[in-house]
Amino acid sequence: MKISVIKVGGNVINDEAALASFLDQFSQLEGAKVLVHGGGKLATAMAQRLGIEPKMVDGRRVTDAETLEVVTMVYGGLVNKRIIAQLQAKGCNAIGLTGADANIIEADKRTGWEIDYGFVGDVRKANAAPIINFAEQNITPVIAPLTHDGKGQLFNTNADTMAQAVAVALGKAGHEVSLRYCFEKAGVLLDVNDDNSLVPILNPSKFAQFKEEGIVADGMLPKLKNAFDAIDASVSEVWLGKVEGVLANSPVGTKIIGA
Numbered sequence: 001m002k003i004s005v006i007k008v009g010g011n012v013i014n015d016e017a018a019l020a021s022f023l024d025q026f027s028q029l030e031g032a033k034v035l036v037h038g039g040g041k042l043a044t045a046m047a048q049r050l051g052i053e054p055k056m057v058d059g060r061r062v063t064d065a066e067t068l069e070v071v072t073m074v075y076g077g078l079v080n081k082r083i084i085a086q087l088q089a090k091g092c093n094a095i096g097l098t099g100a101d102a103n104i105i106e107a108d109k110r111t112g113w114e115i116d117y118g119f120v121g122d123v124r125k126a127n128a129a130p131i132i133n134f135a136e137q138n139i140t141p142v143i144a145p146l147t148h149d150g151k152g153q154l155f156n157t158n159a160d161t162m163a164q165a166v167a168v169a170l171g172k173a174g175h176e177v178s179l180r181y182c183f184e185k186a187g188v189l190l191d192v193n194d195d196n197s198l199v200p201i202l203n204p205s206k207f208a209q210f211k212e213e214g215i216v217a218d219g220m221l222p223k224l225k226n227a228f229d230a231i232d233a234s235v236s237e238v239w240l241g242k243v244e245g246v247l248a249n250s251p252v253g254t255k256i257i258g259a
């Protein structure tokens with residue numbers, strides 16, 4: 001089947017009006033769809049309220065036992081269930097899941113880096129079947145960025161990577177997948193503060209050049225790595241940009257082109 005995998009990140013989730021508008025457009029999107037959400041900003045705010053100092057290294061949250069409790073509550077609970085309630089109100093029948101539910105994403109503890117990331121999981125395997133089963137019943141899966149190791153351990157996992165892994169698994173299972181990353185900018189920008197400096201098409205050599213020149217940085221680096229991994233695997237199209245752009249029938253934003 002044709003299926004859209006949509007990722008929405010922390011900046012949109014943290015802004016009530018932006019989230020409502022996103023969910024409006026998401027609920028109107030035609031065809032089968034999956035939502036993968038982040039919520040990093042809210043987890044940071046909640047950790048600080050609890051007196052836990054957040055620590056990010058290369059765009060990933062160092063997740064000790066206490067932080068794992070926070071992210072489990074924030075991603076798997078608060079953010080996921082708020083989204084579900086709003087989607088139900090908009091007539092979109094959705095089910096809230098984490099990567100552990102229905103065994104959608106199995107992960108291994110992130111190792112081999114200079115630091116110990118704690119309870120952070122790197123995706124080992126994503127399973128398309130449960131997603132397709134829900135889609136066939138007209139139920140939209142909404143997936144929070146938590147995974148499990150198959151031995152009872154939950155992990156915190158980057159949401160952009162989860163969206164990529166879900167999209168690739170669906171593509172490998174023979175489905176036609178459109179992956180779209182929604183965030184607060186128009187797409188990849190030449191000047192991060194100027195939405196008019198949009199790069200409409202990005203290929204691997206331009207990406208390498210932009211990295212060298214420091215044009216892309218921070219969260220955009222892992223986001224683009226995931227975008228290229230998806231297009232190089234089995235995903236039909238990958239877009240990045242603002243909600244109203246990338247969720248349009250003819251998407252507007254940055255289109256990713258494979259090697």
Ligand SMILES: Nc1ncnc2c1ncn2[C@@H]1O[C@H](COP(=O)(O)OP(=O)(O)O)[C@@H](O)[C@H]1O
Pocket residue numbers: 008009010011012038040182183184185187188189190191192215216217218219220223
């Ligand atoms: N060239 C660029 N174009 C657009 N955004 C960029 C660029 N370089 C860095 N960024 C930053 O990347 C951020 C998006 O990544 P991230 O914060 O991980 O998104 P998300 O909201 O999905 O979690 C943007 O908010 C922006 O600050």
Ligand SMILES: CC(=O)N[C@@H](CCC(=O)OP(=O)(O)O)C(=O)O
Pocket residue numbers: 008009010011037038039040041043059060061071120121145156157158159160
């Ligand atoms: C391991 C790791 O870093 N996990 C992320 C998961 C949330 C996420 O990716 O949220 P955004 O899409 O809003 O950034 C984190 O805790 O920040």
